[in-house]
Structure formats: structure tokens, C-alpha cells
Amino acid sequence: MNIKLTRRKFLHSASVAAASVPLARLARAENGLVKKPVTAPGSYAGTETRYGGVCEMCFWRCQLVGKVRNGRLIKLEGNPKSIENGKSICARGNAGIQLLYDPDRLKYPLKNVGERGAPKWKRISWEEALDETASRLKEIQKKYGPHAVALFPHGASAFYPLQYFEFTGTPNISEASFYQCRGVRDMAYMSTFGFAPGENVDMANAKAILLVGTHLGENVHVSHLKQYLKGLENGAKLIVLDPRFSAAASKAHIWVAIKPGTDTAFLQAVMKRLIDTGKYDKEFVAKSCLGFEELKESLAEATPEWAAKTCDVPKEQILQVADLLGANLPNVSIHPGRHTTWYGNDFQRLRAQACLTAILGAYGVPGGLIQPKGVKLGKASWGHGVFAEDCDLSTFWPFHPPGTPTEAIRETTLTGKPYPIKAWIAWGQNPIQTLPNQPETIAALKKVDFVMVTDIMPMDITMYADILLPGKSYLERYDYVKTGMQWNPADKPQQFVTARMPLVEPMFERRDSVWIVNELAKRMGYGDKIPVASIEEHVEIRLEPAGLSIAKLKEMEGIFIKEGTSPYAEAGQRAFEFSTDSEKVELYSEQIDDNEFSPVPTYIPTGEVPAGYARLVYGRSPVHSFSRTQNNTWLHHEMPENPVWLNDSVAAKQGLKDGDRVMLINQDGVKSRNSTILKVTPGIRADTVYLAHGYGAMNPELTVGKGQGIDDQGLITKFGIDPETGATGMRTNFVKVVKA
Numbered sequence: 001m002n003i004k005l006t007r008r009k010f011l012h013s014a015s016v017a018a019a020s021v022p023l024a025r026l027a028r029a030e031n032g033l034v035k036k037p038v039t040a041p042g043s044y045a046g047t048e049t050r051y052g053g054v055c056e057m058c059f060w061r062c063q064l065v066g067k068v069r070n071g072r073l074i075k076l077e078g079n080p081k082s083i084e085n086g087k088s089i090c091a092r093g094n095a096g097i098q099l100l101y102d103p104d105r106l107k108y109p110l111k112n113v114g115e116r117g118a119p120k121w122k123r124i125s126w127e128e129a130l131d132e133t134a135s136r137l138k139e140i141q142k143k144y145g146p147h148a149v150a151l152f153p154h155g156a157s158a159f160y161p162l163q164y165f166e167f168t169g170t171p172n173i174s175e176a177s178f179y180q181c182r183g184v185r186d187m188a189y190m191s192t193f194g195f196a197p198g199e200n201v202d203m204a205n206a207k208a209i210l211l212v213g214t215h216l217g218e219n220v221h222v223s224h225l226k227q228y229l230k231g232l233e234n235g236a237k238l239i240v241l242d243p244r245f246s247a248a249a250s251k252a253h254i255w256v257a258i259k260p261g262t263d264t265a266f267l268q269a270v271m272k273r274l275i276d277t278g279k280y281d282k283e284f285v286a287k288s289c290l291g292f293e294e295l296k297e298s299l300a301e302a303t304p305e306w307a308a309k310t311c312d313v314p315k316e317q318i319l320q321v322a323d324l325l326g327a328n329l330p331n332v333s334i335h336p337g338r339h340t341t342w343y344g345n346d347f348q349r350l351r352a353q354a355c356l357t358a359i360l361g362a363y364g365v366p367g368g369l370i371q372p373k374g375v376k377l378g379k380a381s382w383g384h385g386v387f388a389e390d391c392d393l394s395t396f397w398p399f400h401p402p403g404t405p406t407e408a409i410r411e412t413t414l415t416g417k418p419y420p421i422k423a424w425i426a427w428g429q430n431p432i433q434t435l436p437n438q439p440e441t442i443a444a445l446k447k448v449d450f451v452m453v454t455d456i457m458p459m460d461i462t463m464y465a466d467i468l469l470p471g472k473s474y475l476e477r478y479d480y481v482k483t484g485m486q487w488n489p490a491d492k493p494q495q496f497v498t499a500r501m502p503l504v505e506p507m508f509e510r511r512d513s514v515w516i517v518n519e520l521a522k523r524m525g526y527g528d529k530i531p532v533a534s535i536e537e538h539v540e541i542r543l544e545p546a547g548l549s550i551a552k553l554k555e556m557e558g559i560f561i562k563e564g565t566s567p568y569a570e571a572g573q574r575a576f577e578f579s580t581d582s583e584k585v586e587l588y589s590e591q592i593d594d595n596e597f598s599p600v601p602t603y604i605p606t607g608e609v610p611a612g613y614a615r616l617v618y619g620r621s622p623v624h625s626f627s628r629t630q631n632n633t634w635l636h637h638e639m640p641e642n643p644v645w646l647n648d649s650v651a652a653k654q655g656l657k658d659g660d661r662v663m664l665i666n667q668d669g670v671k672s673r674n675s676t677i678l679k680v681t682p683g684i685r686a687d688t689v690y691l692a693h694g695y696g697a698m699n700p701e702l703t704v705g706k707g708q709g710i711d712d713q714g715l716i717t718k719f720g721i722d723p724e725t726g727a728t729g730m731r732t733n734f735v736k737v738v739k740a
């Protein structure tokens, strides 16, 4: 069998790919980007199947098996035993092999003997790397306090380091998954429902689904997409709010081409209509919600006329959306979203989504928001860090997610106020491409006394490291223990536990995070506090309460499955207790009011698009994960550049044609470093320009990905800070498209 054919077959068999890949192909074909296919090492005969793999090409962590021959991994597949992804994996999961064996990967500890940003690498031993890192960090901690060390973590490799640095006494830890992603959503739902929603909305059993942004099909998480597609197959009506004709919009019954930044107004008008027409869940509201009257009062002015004007959409669409949701309550999925740091007014929008969910009674019912339960696991961690209260920079944002808002750390680093921050550590995060305003990130990286990075690839962030440490990839290590459940009403609810196991031996001098951190801890004077001697021990402690061990899981082909309980309320029992202060869903929140923010969801306008510009918005390439996959030969081959989407009438006025090579210039005169291809389409609003995030890497050591496509981050010089949470809204920039 030829690997090319196999890969294509896989792309088609994965439910996700069905929705997403044709889009990528279309873009390539339209733009003449098809390159020679990658070929092909023979057949899979004589391979051994290894179980227990857990993907981390993105953070969904699909369960894998690996085909191994002569110690070499030659193919990845979904673990057939998985009750989440089953046999399906997406294009990125499939291409994990190309990451594993990427010749550009980090192999040895390195010391920068050149400049930050223009490094000259000297190979050093682990002894030297650890000694130097520990002594520099210790020196900084001693001179300026433990809070002078800042950490930028993301992903499974960073959990243990995060706990360790927190334990040493720094609050200055900023996770991309919170401050540039879902933290604002979690906090808005926490203050409404008392729990963080995850993406736990029962789309498979919904009668109607509302997606606000949330471009499913381009945003690819295998089991989540399976549920979504199942819902659509079962006849769920799909409503999509997106200024762009996204993959999801292409499947929608109602596509609302909303003006970016105005969704809160739309949601308010929908709630008003539902209340005015009596199409809300009166029983749920009466038994489980607090502040309905205040919410209702706050919506007095949210007329369809007002929202139509504000959102630049037909008034009829607002009524249609409300009526469709009302007709199907309570079995509706109001998707909580995931990447929700949009404009810096996002807490209020997500509160509106949460309140809409509540008045529709769409909780604990088929189709609604649910809280699936996994199996109880053990804890193995560094104890809680104690830090002086006056060094906590996060208190300014009363609803901030765990850690400290990125901007507070960066600003403090640059100004030295209220205290100096002297070391930056990145672990599984690429802040250059992840945080808005690259020049400030770079200035901070150049200002500090010491920069340490643990990564698996040479990336834009690694160019700024003084000491660069090579991690094992997710295919070479034990780590993350995952539990969850599957609740399709047709089947018995089931829970599962899996733990990541290596599918192959690591090569070169790559190490796992527990080893690295423990070696640092010994050298920094915390040797006697080390909680586990190895990553394997960490995993064993986590598994123990479930009656499991690594050995047992291996016998179970990597996954333990048991009967679970339904996440739905029992018939006739629709009064719930929530973990808010009032134990009710707080439509009106006293806690928010006490902190002097609007206690009912409120629309806060974002800046208007200046004449001659369009708003820059971004999203996912279905075949890439952020910047991390840009050097992957298979994925690069699928979508080597990120086309800029421009409205056809605007393009015509500017004399631009589909397929032109273009560059972008933002409102501050910043020009994109690279050019890319133009996609001219009626499928985007005239006031909006779109491109996929993650492209345009700068590191010359990335022999495939460097300089391919445009990085949105380079153009995001302005950003909003959500006043409740401190999260960074990044759709606040305006661009002109010019011929390259």
C-alpha cells in the first residue's frame, strides 16, 4: 500500500476531515498551490501494534495506536477501543510521525552564545544546562524574590513545571489556554452556572445548535466533531453567527453574517424576543435561576430593530433565530465556544451566552449543556505555592482565570513596576506567535536577565532562549492521564481512563518534564520536596484510586472502560443546585455587581473600522495547530500558506484578483513580513478580512515552515484587555490588503 493513498483514505474516514479537508484542498486548488505529493515507504506488513498512545498534535488528546517496525513508528491510527475518537484521527493526528522524525527537531541541550533573537547555538551537556539554569534562577529568586521568575506554559508537558514554579513562589504564570483562549469563557460560566463548561454541550442529541464564532470543521477536535455531525445527521437545525462563510456556515440553516464584535447585542435581542413571546423555560427559570426580572428589565431596549442596526443583519434573522431556539427548547445546544478572547469585552458576551442557555432551560437535558463525569483520579503534585499578596498582579481583574494575565506580566517586565521580573521561561508555549503585540514580547524577552525554553522544535520563541532544552514528544513519553465519558442515550453511559504511553523509544538527548524539573529542583534547593521520582510514578499515583496501573492499562489496550451515569436529569426532576453563591444560575450576579461590572449581560461596543480598512479576524486551518505544525511536511503539503479572504466587491474596487500575491498593512503601518495568496469570495463581509492563525514562522531553522504565509500576530499590535478577566482580545486590528 502506498502511504499517500493511506493518508488520503484516513483523511476521508476521519469524520472531521470530511468537513474540513475539502476546504483546504479547495483553497489550494483555487490558488494553484498543489505541490508534488510526499512519497512513500512501502507496506505495513510485519508491523507490531502498540497501544496507549494519546495524541497531542492539539489538546483534544485522541487515543492512538502505533504501528511499529524495527523500533520505528510508521503509522498512527485511532485506538479502536476509544469511546471518544474510535478509529478516527484527523490530518494532524495522522501526521504526528512527521513531527517525531522531523530532522529539524531539537536533539541536545543548547546554550546561546550569540544574541537573543539571533542565536548561535553551542551544544552543552545536560549537567551544564541544568547547573546553569538552576544557578541563574536561584540567583534571580534570591536577589528579587521568587515572583521575579515568569512562566509561560501550555500543554501536558508543562503541567509539572507549572506546579513546580508555582510552588517556588511565583504567581507570574500565564497559560495561553486561559489568557488567549478559553479562560474568559470559563469565568463567565463559572459566575453564571458555577462551573466551567468545557465544550460539554450535547450536540449529538440537540434539536437546534447555535454556534457563535466556533468554526467547527475548521476547528477540528475529532470526538467533538463526531457529536456535532451526529446532531446534524439527526436533523438538528444549525444556526451560525460568523462574519465569514465558514465550514460551519456552509452547513447552517441560518447563517448570520454578523458584524464582528457585536454578538452580545444579537444575543440580547434574542433573549428579549424569547421573553416577550413567552418562549422560555418558565419552570427552569423559576426553580433554578436567580435574577430573571433584572435580566428582563435590562433587555428593555434590546429590540430587534436596535440589534439589526448594531449587528448589521436583517431584523427578520434575529426573530427567526429566536423563534427557532424557542420552538426547540430545552433541547438546544448553545455552544459555549472555546477561543473566546476576541475584543476585550468578552466576559459580557459569554455571560449573555450562559444566560441564553439558562432561559432556554438547556441544561442537563438531551441537547443541552451537561457535566459529564469522569473517573476519580489521584493527585501527585508539588504543594501549593505561597506568595506574598503584594506581588500578585492579578487582583486588578477580579474574575481572572488561574494564573496572572499575560499583559500584567509583560508590562511589569518592561517597566520594572511594581517590581522587577528578571527571568522568562517558556514551556510548550510559543509566546512570539501566541501573544498580541510581538514587539513588546520581544522587548521583554530582550530585557530580562535570563530566558529558558523547553520545546521540541526550533520555534520563534526558542530564538530568544539563553538555555534551550529538548523535550520528548508526546509519542516518546508517559504523561497525561485522561478520563471522561460518553453518554449517547442509545447506549449505556460509559466512563474511560487512559494514560499516555510511549509508542517508541526517544532518540538523542530528549528528556521528559518530570526528569528536567526534578533535576532543576535538586539544584535549586528543593530536592527534599520532590513529589515523584519519575513521570511513571506520577502516572501510577494518578491511576491508583481507579484501581488501575500502567501495567493493567497495557493489558487493556491502553483504555479502561466502565459503566457511567447519565448526565441528564431524571424525568420530572429539573431543579438543580449550582455551585454559585446562591446555588442558582445567576442571570443577575451580585458578585459581578459588587466588583462594579455590569451584573446583567451588557453590550460594550468595540472600535469601528476606519475608512479604507477592514477588521482582521482569524481562525484555524483544519490541517494545522497554531504555529506548532508549520514545519510538518505532510501538513505543509496540505496547506502551505494561509490565504487571505477578501470580499469580492472590495477586491473589485481595489483591482485585486483571486490568486494574487498580497501583503497586509495594519492601522499602525505595520506590514506583514511575508506575502500570501488572495482568496476573493462573497463569503466574507466587506468590513472583514480573514486568515488562518499560526503561519509565517520566523525561525530559519524551520526548513519547511519558515516564512510560509502571513502571521496574524505580527499585525496584532493593538489588543483589548477584558476588564473582568484580564484576557487579551486580539480582533481589534484593521488592515489593508495590498499587492505584493
Ligand SMILES: Nc1nc2c(c(=O)[nH]1)N[C@H]1C(S)=C(S)[C@@H](COP(=O)(O)OP(=O)(O)OC[C@H]3O[C@@H](n4cnc5c(=O)[nH]c(N)nc54)[C@H](O)[C@@H]3O)O[C@H]1N2
Pocket: 058, 059, 181, 182, 212, 213, 214, 215, 216, 218, 219, 220, 221, 241, 242, 243, 244, 246, 258, 259, 260, 261, 262, 263, 337, 338, 339, 340, 342, 617, 618, 619, 620, 621, 622, 623, 624, 625, 626, 690, 731
Ligand atoms: N485544526 C485545528 N483545530 C483546532 C485548533 C487548531 O489549532 N487547529 N485549535 C483548537 C483550540 S486550542 C481552540 S481554542 C479552537 C478555536 O476554535 P473556535 O473556538 O472555533 O474559535 P473562534 O474564534 O470561536 O472561531 C473562529 C471563527 O470566528 C469568526 N469570527 C471572527 N470574529 C467574529 C465575531 O466577532 N463574531 C462571530 N460570531 N464570529 C467571529 C471567524 O470568522 C472564524 O470563522 O480550535 C481548536 N481546534
Ligand SMILES: Nc1nc2c(c(=O)[nH]1)N[C@H]1C(S)=C(S)[C@@H](COP(=O)(O)OP(=O)(O)OC[C@H]3O[C@@H](n4cnc5c(=O)[nH]c(N)nc54)[C@H](O)[C@@H]3O)O[C@H]1N2
Pocket: 154, 155, 157, 176, 177, 180, 181, 182, 338, 339, 427, 428, 429, 430, 431, 433, 434, 435, 454, 455, 456, 457, 459, 461, 471, 472, 473, 474, 618, 619, 625, 626, 627, 628, 629, 693, 712, 713, 716, 730
Ligand atoms: N493571533 C492569534 N493568537 C492566538 C490564537 C489565534 O488564533 N490567533 N489562538 C490562541 C489560542 S486559542 C491558543 S490555545 C494559543 C496557543 O498557543 P501556543 O500553545 O503557544 O501555540 P503553539 O504556537 O502551538 O506553540 C506551542 C509551542 O509548544 C511547543 N511544543 C509542542 N509540543 C511540545 C511538547 O511536548 N513539549 C514541549 N516542551 N513543547 C512542545 C511547540 O513546538 C511550540 O513552540 O494561542 C492563542 N493565540
Ligand code: SF4
Pocket: 055, 056, 057, 058, 059, 060, 061, 062, 085, 088, 089, 090, 091, 092, 093, 094, 220, 221, 222
Ligand atoms: S483532534 Fe486531531 S490533532 Fe487533536 S488530538 Fe485528535 S487526532 Fe490529535
Ligand SMILES: [Mo]
Pocket: 177, 180, 181, 182, 338, 339
Ligand atoms: Mo485554544
